[in-house]
Amino acid sequence: MELVYAIIAVNVIFSWKGFSDVAFFEKYKFDIYAILGRKEQVRMVSSGFLHVDYMHLGFNMFALYVFSGVVLGSTSFFQFLAIYFGSLIGGNLLSLYIHRNHQYSAVGASGAVSGIIYSAILLYPDLPLTFILFPVVSFPGWLFGIGYMLYSIFGIKSQRDNIGHEAHLGGALTGLLATYLFLNKTHQFDYLLLTAILVPTLVFLYFVIFHPEWLHSGVINWENSPFVQWWNKQKRPRSNGEKPGRSIDKNEELNRLLDKVNKVGYDGLTDEEKRRLDELSK
Secondary structure, three states, rough: OHHHHHHHHHHHHHHOOOOOOOOHHHHOOHHHHHHHHHHOHHHHHHHHHOOOOHHHHHHHHHHHHHHHHHHOOOOOOHHHHHHHHHHHHHHHHHHHHHHOOOEEEEOOOOOOOOHHHHHHHHHHHOOOEEOOOOEEEEHHHHHHHHHHHHHHHHHHHHHHOOOOOOHHHHHHHHHHHHHHHHHHHOOOHHHHHHHHHHHHHHHHHHHHHOOOOOOOHOOOHHHHHHHHHHHHHHHOOOOOOOOOOOOHHHHHHHHHHHHHHHHHOHHHHHHHHHHHHHHHHH
């Protein structure tokens, strides 16, 4: 457990410095513009050692302490580090992707801790989890694993709170997959549990990547689907890109595209429609 104590110590020292030094906190927190605009990629890792307050720090470190022993019992020193830091970066990458066009900042080890928690659940699905919720509630790890993944998906979609659900989901998925890759030859995993967690998560990520308009408007533009785009290309006339016998007025086409932008947003357009809109706008 010395490794875990060292990680906790770094979190405590780094966070304590951030509590009293605003410039330090701002320099190392997760910030979209700083990472993408100023190329300060160190924030992808440093933000995971900063916390908002002592309660935020204490909750994350307690969860890390509780679950890390289970993971350390089945992994090597370097495998544990890979799961921890891989989950931290994986959570921040998902946050970076989803919020790439927003003003967004965050701090906390939640992504890394989520990866350790899901690693423990994958290793021991029946691990009993107890929560003091008046009354005390206890249930198996596999149930928490499925439920919390669905809750994270709902949290990202609804955007009703100030919780970094993106980091939780990305970290949990990274920890789950890293554990499987490291130990699938030496450990017998519950593939039903893996499927129950991965299927809704991967379906959600499909919509995040190929239908980002759904996250903001709730409307799905199926024309943006890779399969539909491929099918439309197969049907497209080879001559001049227009259907025979019909000439499309440019103003009519521009108005149609602008109406679609008003309904589903710019991200709801297909790549071809975005290119055409740029041409017509000139």
